[in-house]
Amino acid sequence: MRASRLTQCLVMLAMVAPASIAWAVSEFKAIGPGPAILFDTPSIKGRKLFAAPAGMPVEVIINNGDWSRVRDASGDLAWVENKSLSSKRMLVVESQQALIRSAADDNAPVVFTAAKGVLLELAEPVASSWVKVRHRDGETGYAKASDVWGE
Numbered sequence: 557m558r559a560s561r562l563t564q565c566l567v568m569l570a571m572v573a574p575a576s577i578a579w580a581v582s583e584f585k586a587i588g589p590g591p592a593i594l595f596d597t598p599s600i601k602g603r604k605l606f607a608a609p610a611g612m613p614v615e616v617i618i619n620n621g622d623w624s625r626v627r628d629a630s631g632d633l634a635w636v637e638n639k640s641l642s643s644k645r646m647l648v649v650e651s652q653q654a655l656i657r658s659a660a661d662d663n664a665p666v667v668f669t670a671a672k673g674v675l676l677e678l679a680e681p682v683a684s685s686w687v688k689v690r691h692r693d694g695e696t697g698y699a700k701a702s703d704v705w706g707e
Contacts, residue, residue: 582616583616584706585624585645586612586641588610592641593640594626597635598635608628608636612648613628613645613646613647614626616641623637646706653671655669655703657698664698674691676689676699677690682701682707685700687700
């Protein structure tokens with residue numbers, strides 16, 4: 557009986573909820589095309605937490621109108637204006653050194669290495685425990701998904 561009443565209330569709330577309500581989305585985007593200021597609240601009057609460089613991958617947790625609550629690779633949460641986000645998918649190397657190989661195989665030749673903190677573009681959608689990446693110099697290859705963050 558209580559569950560039914562709760563369900564009815566939730567359905568009614570969903571029908572009358574305003575469009576400006578915050579929605580959880582959990583998707584990855586990047587800061588860009590330029591750097592962005594991240595705030596503690598969804599307002600330019602909020603406290604500035606830090607400046608995020610262009611290309612920094614973030615996970616969008618909540619979208620609230622013109623603002624998004626994002627999580628960075630270290631797990632910190634902040635608010636950023638949506639106009640400061642790009643749909644370009646970027647990854648950051650989290651391991652000490654990622655070996656980027658010519659194929660999604662531990663035995664494939666190493667094309668290049670990327671040190672911790674290096675930004676790589678996601679070249680193709682993630683399909684396995686390997687991700688196809690592109691370095692800003694144009695080189696492409698496969699990194700282990702466990703070596704990068706932002707996928």
